[in-house]
Amino acid sequence: MHEVSPFTRVAPQNVSAAAIAAGVVLALIVVWVPAPIGVGLVVAAFAGLATLAVPVLAPLGLVLSVPAQDVVRIPVGTIGLTATQLALAGTGFLLPLVLLSRRARVHFPLTARMLTIFLLVQVLSLSVASNVLFGVATIYRWGGALVAFLAVIHLMVSRRSVLLLAAGLAIAAVGEVAFGTVQSALGLAPPSFAVAAGIYRAYGTFGQPNPYGGYLEMVGLWLLPLALWNVRACATFLRRYRRVRWRGFVAAAGTRRRLILHGLLLIVLATGVLASLAGILLSFSRGAWVGTLGGLAALLLFAPATVRRVGVAVVVIGAIVLLTGGWQQLPEPVRERAVQLVTQARPFDVRDVQLTANNWAVVERMVHWQAAWNMFLDHPLTGVGAGNFSVLFPDYSLHPVFPVARGHAHNYYLHVLAELGLPGFLVYSALLASAVWTMLTVVRRRAFGFDRAVALGALAATAAVAVHNLVENLHELHLSIQLLALWGFVWRARCGWDHDANRTKAVR
Known part of the structure; x- marks a missing residue:
């Protein structure tokens, strides 16, 4: 059976459209959102684009974040989101997008x-x-x-x-x-x-x-x-x-x-x-x-x-x-x-x-x-x-x-x-x-x-x-x-x- 590379990419047109939309959103973030939260959102956006382009990064990042969950915290208001919480949110959001873009069969x-x-x-x-x-x-x-x-x-x-x-x-x-x-x-x-x-x-x-x-x-x-x-x-x-x-x-x-x-x-x-x-x-x-x-x-x-x-x-x-x-x-x-x-x-x-x-x-x-x-x-x-x-x-x-x-x-x-x-x-x-x-x-x-x-x-x-x-x-x-x-x-x-x-x- 042919083995697919772990770095299988989604369709280029989907990535291009996402990049344009993300550019507009990031510009608005830079202008309107305070620096600490804004920087975090910009980093998260780039991480999301990278994961959308290389989907295997989502589960990789999620599993590898477990030992670092209390080491990396992003302050959001009065609370701090751990690395695992952020990775979990990103994976949960991107997984259906990747499956839809691939028209892949969903297994349960x-x-x-x-x-x-x-x-x-x-x-x-x-x-x-x-x-x-x-x-x-x-x-x-x-x-x-x-x-x-x-x-x-x-x-x-x-x-x-x-x-x-x-x-x-x-x-x-x-x-x-x-x-x-x-x-x-x-x-x-x-x-x-x-x-x-x-x-x-x-x-x-x-x-x-x-x-x-x-x-x-x-x-x-x-x-x-x-x-x-x-x-x-x-x-x-x-x-x-x-x-x-x-x-x-x-x-x-x-x-x-x-x-x-x-x-x-x-x-x-x-x-x-x-x-x-x-x-x-x-x-x-x-x-x-x-x-x-x-x-x-x-x-x-x-x-x-x-x-x-x-x-x-x-x-x-x-x-x-x-x-x-x-x-x-x-x-x-x-x-x-x-x-x-x-x-x-x-x-x-x-x-x-x-x-x-x-x-x-x-x-x-x-x-x-x-x-x-x-x-x-x-x-x-x-x-x-x-x-x-x-x-x-x-x-x-x-x-x-x-x-x-x-x-x-x-x-x-x-x-x-x-x-x-x-x-x-x-x-x-x-x-x-x-x-x-x-x-x-x-x-x-x-x-x-x-x-x-x-x-x-x-x-x-x-x-x-x-x-x-x-x-x-x-x-x-x-x-x-x-x-x-x-x-x-x-x-x-x-x-x-x-x-x-x-x-x-x-x-x-």
Whole structure:
């Protein structure tokens, strides 16, 4: 199948007409709008024209904006719009324009339909919500994830566009980990993030270690199969180059160029994977650690037999080393956090526990879990309304020291039960199942190759998020945009890397 460049352009006449209209609008902006807002509007206009000319920039910019959402803020009146909010607005506006200009077929696969139903459940839950605005904010974040999914499946229609984003995510991961390392080493963190003398939990640009670790899970685990696929690609082009180089420098130019590009890409992807794993470790997020192990287990389960045997051997050898004294050689903060995974995992009644500095975090989490469960028991069919867990939390907290919620239930499954009741939980489960089903379909049909690597990486990232969500909510801070983009790549891999509606097979 012919592969379309990720830089497919819209019709020149459409771009020319848009440029003329934009010139008039920009002139009016310069004359009438105050400088700070006017400059922002002019920059946004140029960015919109560039995206209209090269549509793949919209989903690229949207996904890559996630780690920078609290770093880049544009002041608008008394509020500041984040980079992700601006990218989301631009993508939502330009996506239908691009589809109309191309007369492209609109796809709305099963995952998108399930997410739409999930959004409808949240909208209906507003009828019982105490604070409607909080519910609207939650719906907006999930709506942004739907926009990201649709933008990916319609605009990122080539393998090259996916590799371009993979390289961008690897660079973003390196930047996040570099920033997090500085925070950890120099103590640029709140006192509550301290894990030992002079060592602090890294949190990057996300403000908290858990979402920081969750983002790196989604990036590093997705990049890992792509990096391994690229090793195979490098080996293939190296063999081919050895066969054709005797024909002369010019004759071997194409093969040599591809070998160099894949070699550079391999370095970038491998660096991104290693940086992500290092950042997850520095986050000292037990949820991220367990989530990463869950993602790696999913990779091993569906990896080729040779890789699976090597992985199992590494796990067995590592276990033997730890059991025969290697455990004591680990840094003390790592040992302490790992031990807490076991000793503090069992449920308990917070009213029967004496609060201390050592058990503060686990008691706080258990208070949130029990409050969410009691909300569900009181409202099993409707929940308390989307975004309203924190509003009702003071009425359900079982410990006087924790009268205010931390924004979510520290367990997304309990969080959904509390806010949306059993219907919301079932729809969310169906949403996850639809995405995993698409991934497994691609994995089963592709023995090797790029498509299988994309699906395996998305499966590993989804498994990590599903595990990590047992103690966290990784759908905050627009992290769902990152996750749904990975799901979109898998659907595109199953559908085919071709944007031509007449030749693309619709996949339900």
